[in-house]
Amino acid sequence: MKKTQLYLLALIIAAIGLAAFYYKWKVLSFPIRAAEQTELWEIQARVQFQARKGPNKVTLQIPRDPPGYDLIDEKFVARNYGMNIEQGKRTRAVQWQFRNARGNQALYYRATVYRDLHASEYSDPPPREVSPSVYEEPYLTARSTLLEQVREKSVDSASFAGQLVRALGTADNDSSVALLMEGIKTSEQRAHLAKGLLADRQISARVIHGLPLVQSDATMPLMPFLQVWDGEAQRWDTISAESGVEGWPDDMFMWSISQRPVLEVEDNPRARVEFSVQRTLDDALDVAKERLEAKDRNLVAYSLLNLPLQTQDVYRILLMMPLGAFLMLLLRNVVGIKTFGTFMPVLVALAFRETKLVTGVILFTTVVSMGLLVRFYLEKLRLLLVPRLTAVLILVVFLMALVSVVSNKLGIDQGLSIALFPIVIMTMTIERMSIAWEERGGAFALKEGIGTLIVAVLAYLVMSIAWLEHLVFVFPELLLVLFALTLLIGRYSGYRISELFRFRALAADPVEPAPQKAD
Amino acid sequence: MLNPFTIVKRLRAIGLTGIGQRNAEFVLMYNQRRNYPRVDDKLITKKLAIAAGLPVPQLYAVVREEHEIGELHEKIKDRDSFVVKPAHGSGGDGILVITGRRGDKYRRSSGALLAREEFDHHISNMLSGLFSLGGQPDHVLVEYCVQFDPIFDNVSYKGVPDIRIISFLGYPVMAMIRLPTRMSDGKANLHQGAIGVGIDIPTGITRRGVWGREIIREHPDTESSIVGLTIPHWDELLLIAARAYELVDLGYVGVDIVLDKHLGPLVLELNARPGLAIQMANGNGLLHRLRKVQEMEKAGTLSKVPAERVEFSKANFPTL
Numbered sequence: 001m002k003k004t005q006l007y008l009l010a011l012i013i014a015a016i017g018l019a020a021f022y023y024k025w026k027v028l029s030f031p032i033r034a035a036e037q038t039e040l041w042e043i044q045a046r047v048q049f050q051a052r053k054g055p056n057k058v059t060l061q062i063p064r065d066p067p068g069y070d071l072i073d074e075k076f077v078a079r080n081y082g083m084n085i086e087q088g089k090r091t092r093a094v095q096w097q098f099r100n101a102r103g104n105q106a107l108y109y110r111a112t113v114y115r116d117l118h119a120s121e122y123s124d125p126p127p128r129e130v131s132p133s134v135y136e137e138p139y140l141t142a143r144s145t146l147l148e149q150v151r152e153k154s155v156d157s158a159s160f161a162g163q164l165v166r167a168l169g170t171a172d173n174d175s176s177v178a179l180l181m182e183g184i185k186t187s188e189q190r191a192h193l194a195k196g197l198l199a200d201r202q203i204s205a206r207v208i209h210g211l212p213l214v215q216s217d218a219t220m221p222l223m224p225f226l227q228v229w230d231g232e233a234q235r236w237d238t239i240s241a242e243s244g245v246e247g248w249p250d251d252m253f254m255w256s257i258s259q260r261p262v263l264e265v266e267d268n269p270r271a272r273v274e275f276s277v278q279r280t281l282d283d284a285l286d287v288a289k290e291r292l293e294a295k296d297r298n299l300v301a302y303s304l305l306n307l308p309l310q311t312q313d314v315y316r317i318l319l320m321m322p323l324g325a326f327l328m329l330l331l332r333n334v335v336g337i338k339t340f341g342t343f344m345p346v347l348v349a350l351a352f353r354e355t356k357l358v359t360g361v362i363l364f365t366t367v368v369s370m371g372l373l374v375r376f377y378l379e380k381l382r383l384l385l386v387p388r389l390t391a392v393l394i395l396v397v398f399l400m401a402l403v404s405v406v407s408n409k410l411g412i413d414q415g416l417s418i419a420l421f422p423i424v425i426m427t428m429t430i431e432r433m434s435i436a437w438e439e440r441g442g443a444f445a446l447k448e449g450i451g452t453l454i455v456a457v458l459a460y461l462v463m464s465i466a467w468l469e470h471l472v473f474v475f476p477e478l479l480l481v482l483f484a485l486t487l488l489i490g491r492y493s494g495y496r497i498s499e500l501f502r503f504r505a506l507a508a509d510p511v512e513p514a515p516q517k518a519d
Numbered sequence: 520m521l522n523p524f525t526i527v528k529r530l531r532a533i534g535l536t537g538i539g540q541r542n543a544e545f546v547l548m549y550n551q552r553r554n555y556p557r558v559d560d561k562l563i564t565k566k567l568a569i570a571a572g573l574p575v576p577q578l579y580a581v582v583r584e585e586h587e588i589g590e591l592h593e594k595i596k597d598r599d600s601f602v603v604k605p606a607h608g609s610g611g612d613g614i615l616v617i618t619g620r621r622g623d624k625y626r627r628s629s630g631a632l633l634a635r636e637e638f639d640h641h642i643s644n645m646l647s648g649l650f651s652l653g654g655q656p657d658h659v660l661v662e663y664c665v666q667f668d669p670i671f672d673n674v675s676y677k678g679v680p681d682i683r684i685i686s687f688l689g690y691p692v693m694a695m696i697r698l699p700t701r702m703s704d705g706k707a708n709l710h711q712g713a714i715g716v717g718i719d720i721p722t723g724i725t726r727r728g729v730w731g732r733e734i735i736r737e738h739p740d741t742e743s744s745i746v747g748l749t750i751p752h753w754d755e756l757l758l759i760a761a762r763a764y765e766l767v768d769l770g771y772v773g774v775d776i777v778l779d780k781h782l783g784p785l786v787l788e789l790n791a792r793p794g795l796a797i798q799m800a801n802g803n804g805l806l807h808r809l810r811k812v813q814e815m816e817k818a819g820t821l822s823k824v825p826a827e828r829v830e831f832s833k834a835n836f837p838t839l
Contacts, residue, residue, distance in 0.1 A: 333539060336538075382636065382637070382640040384585075384643055384644075384647060385643075385644060385647030385648065385649055386647065435649065441711075490543075491543050492539050492543065493537070493539045493540035493542075493543040493544055494537065494539060494540070495527060495530060495535075495537040495539070495540075496537060496538060496539060497523075499537045499538065500523055500526045500527065500530070501732075502732065502799075503526075503530055503535055503798070503799065504526060504732070505729070505732055505733065505734050505799065506529070506530065506533060506535060506798070506799060506802060506804075507525070507526045507529035507530050507533075
């Protein structure tokens with residue numbers, strides 16, 4: 001009855017821990033390994049224009065919730081300009097204003113984006129119905145001829161649009177295309193032409209802009225894309241305005257879906273915008289943190305990652321203590337190693353972190369054995385318990401200082417790191433060891449002393465595994481799993497490994513009893 | 520060298536209880552923590568036992584404060600032999616057995632002489648909690664030194680052999696006698712080298728012994744046989760163990776009894792976490808016996824009469 005409750009509790013706790021871990025790992029992309037690198041893209045839009053007299057008003061369409069990417073950071077660089085951000089339904093634009101600008105103006109928009117496979121795909125509402133405009137001859141005939149040709153080669157609105165874009169690209173051998181393409185040079189203009197043609201057939205279309213994220217030193221042009229509305233699937237199908245190929249390329253960053261020009265500078269048609277893209281690598285943990293901050297401030301505000309760095313360092317160590325304690329629990333309750341004190345080995349292991357293993361073990365044995373010698377002498381003085389402990393403590397401090405001074409003189413650096421050794425713990429070890437020595441004999445005392453050292457060394461080894469430290473620090477909820485395991489071992493009633501040796505004689509021979517004495 | 524899995528299988532078969540099982544299934548389940556002081560403090564045990572009419576060694580004096588140590592010498596000046604023990608001691612630690620005097624000095628059971636100041640220092644250590652569980656300040660009991668029954672003369676090296684009976688819900692389930700050796704310095708503690716000899720519950724006859732991890736039939740110091748001995752007052756001993764349950768209200772308890780030459784059985788102390796070596800001494804596991812009592816508990820047929828429980832144990836728990 002009580003055991004079922006325990007198992008259930010352990011299961012729930014472990015499940016919570018694992019679920020939180022999985023969410024942070026898979027969805028929030030916290031790195032599972034230390035120093036994992038994440039790819040980041042720095043995007044810059046540089047607006048350039050010749051200022052004219054009077055107020056200058058610049059409107060630049062900027063990304064908003066780009067699908068497949070997260071905007072981690074944004075910067076607007078425009079000296080002296082007043083700035084505000086206009087939010088449309090699915091669009092966003094930055095507006096810069098300045099009354100008395102003179103000469104060449106350069107305004108910057110910088111964004112850091114991260115490729116996020118889990119970013120939510122937003123759904124677009126259906127567009128308004130489109131109605132064809134009225135055209136004059138010969139354009140009207142040219143349009144319907146072209147549309148008729150294209151219709152024969154297509155099955156749905158997406159392929160229709162694709163064929164249309166392709167047909168517009170081959171102007172040379174078709175008179176109607178040539179007529180329509182008069183004065184049209186850029187793929188941007190071609191896309192708008194295709195949009196108009198699609199409207200003739202009551203197909204809703206729009207022109208959107210993407211920025212290819214490829215490492216390059218040159219400036220990048222924005223690429224126009226044609227999107228047609230698929231009324232059945234309730235989504236926009238994307239067609240490249242360049243080639244007519246369907247689909248949104250993986251490395252394409254959606255700049256804006258606004259139907260207004262990307263850059264508008266009032267009364268200044270010669271204004272230009274240039275884009276550049278830079279790939280950088282950043283520590284995955286920082287990126288995850290920044291992304292989270294951009295999404296939900298509270299989650300980060302209440303996490304360890306936001307503590308001051310020094311406090312973080314302390315927690316890196318503190319969070320490893322449960323692991324050391326758990327290991328000790330295994331060694332004591334399942335293996336059956338005897339140690340002095342319950343948590344003393346873990347504390348000694350912590351001290352080893354400062355001194356490193358070999359030095360730590362040497363220092364520990366030196367100080368404890370020297371302390372033991374002194375303690376044996378103090379025994380002869382018949383001191384009371386507490387004064388005796390205090391005396392040993394003072395001597396331990398002296399011994400440690402002595403070790404430091406001597407090692408410094410000999411040029412051994414490690415001796416200096418002894419300071420953080422748990423003095424009180426060592427004092428108690430010395431006291432308990434000397435008592436055990438007298439009561440139970442040297443062999444017994446040494447056995448427990450060595451057991452303590454073994455557990456401390458193992459705990460140190462576990463606690464200094466770097467990836468484990470990282471894992472526990474970034475995903476402290478994993479300690480819940482450890483907690484659940486501890487609860488389970490709390491009811492472990494099987495044999496300890498040491499007991500197998502202790503009781504081996506019982507198992508060895510089917511013990512035949514002595515004959516009963518007849519009374 | 521046996522395969523560890525074979526060992527586990529064999530140990531399971533004989534019903535050996537490991538420390539984890541003892542703690543998880545018996546000590547934690549049947550012993551309520553609030554009752555622990557009744558056994559951890561030997562003074563309380565003694566008072567309870569006297570109230571219940573169980574025989575205990577006579578208490579000569581209690582020392583609670585440092586300054587009372589001086590008065591102690593006066594109080595016990597007429598006693599030739601006595602035992603000094605910490606009230607919260609465990610495993611026989613810190614116990615001082617005085618068997619005589621020589622002028623101002625005390626003679627220990629080992630024969631060594633103890634100067635008065637050494638004696639005082641030892642008591643002061645006990646008071647500071649050196650031997651108590653957790654190191655809290657303690658008090659010290661000075662009591663009658665048992666004149667042990669000569670039946671054990673051949674099989675013990677100095678010191679007092681004592682009988683340990685494990686009582687589960689008032690049913691004596693297993694018993695052994697602990698014989699001091701030269702190695703244990705006269706102490707009846709198996710950890711320190713005393714011999715444990717299993718006693719057949721129905722007959723009260725010793726069956727086999729264990730010394731350390733070794734199974735033996737002769738006392739290593741005296742070479743006398745340790746098996747086949749009949750424990751005197753056996754029924755009385757079983758009854759005391761059975762009554763200990765009502766005394767301290769602990770389901771799983773070890774009862775330590777000594778046999779005095781003149782006074783018969785005397786309860787020395789009770790233990791809420793009795794050791795497992797008794798299984799080694801008997802060559803039998805505890806588990807099957809404990810389960811038998813648990814079955815009765817489930818069926819609601821536990822007896823409230825100590826004598827009936829003893830009868831049940833004698834019928835059901837032979838050492839095989």
